Amino acid sequence: MYGYASNKDDYGKRLRRIEGQIRGLQRMVEDDAYCIDILTQVAAATKALQSVAIGLVSEHMRHCVAQAIEQGGPEADAKIKEASEAIARLVRS
Template sequence: MPARTDQTDAPAPPGYHDTKPALLARLHKVEGQIRGVTRMVADDRYCIDVLTQIGAVTHALQEVALSLLDDHVRHCVTDAARTDPAAGATKLDELTTAMRRTLRL
């Protein structure tokens, strides 16, 4: 007898599933920027130049975080609210917690 391929048992893909290639590209870019900052410090570069690059890395990571939050709202929260109000409320609570962490509140 062939194995069952029931899709209901499979976990739903993450909200960022459709934007995963772009997110990975951004994260690889951030990784390169961090290596650049490390080289700057190793090479005794001027403090302000290093701080400028750290600001750029921080901004890039914030953009990734905002993209993930956006995907979470558009997919995970919306889908949960449509299918089960209690699950939707749980996802909204989860979103609030994630925003507090992201914004450091």
Template sequence: MDKFLHDHPTTPRTRDEKQAVVNRLKRIEGQVRGIQKMVEEDRYCVDILVQISAINAAMKNVGFEVAERHVKHCVSDAVKTGEGNEAIDELMDVMKQFSK
């Protein structure tokens, strides 16, 4: 994928926005550690798979939040300044990866 434009979002994330995402990621990090413990305790495979599915769902939700903000700020700003197509191509590329 060609890198389109930025090192940062066009509108910086506020402290609250950052905190909200970081909190969700910390919870996911805890869930990943929880699975390590399940494996070490030799817990039943299906119970482990249920937890892995839960993490995937939580991670997808974080991804969709990041994507939504991206479209509402970076992509929208690009559209307004006439660079919409490049930003949208980049968006679609990453959504294809993400939705696998």
């Protein structure tokens, strides 16, 4: 059971909404929509995805990382390192 477990339904709903945004983008391309309008939608979908990522990082720290620290030992350091690397990937993407 991971950090986001208690919000599984919420994350599922947000991802289905993003899927809908991506399908909307496919229709826009199909219908020859104006480039700038497509770009506006791409930026909106990107923000929605980043927001999911920020939520997941936060839950992960609150649960998985916190638990590892409470239990102590080398596992705690490994969890913090892993989380730091995931955050670095997000900041750089």
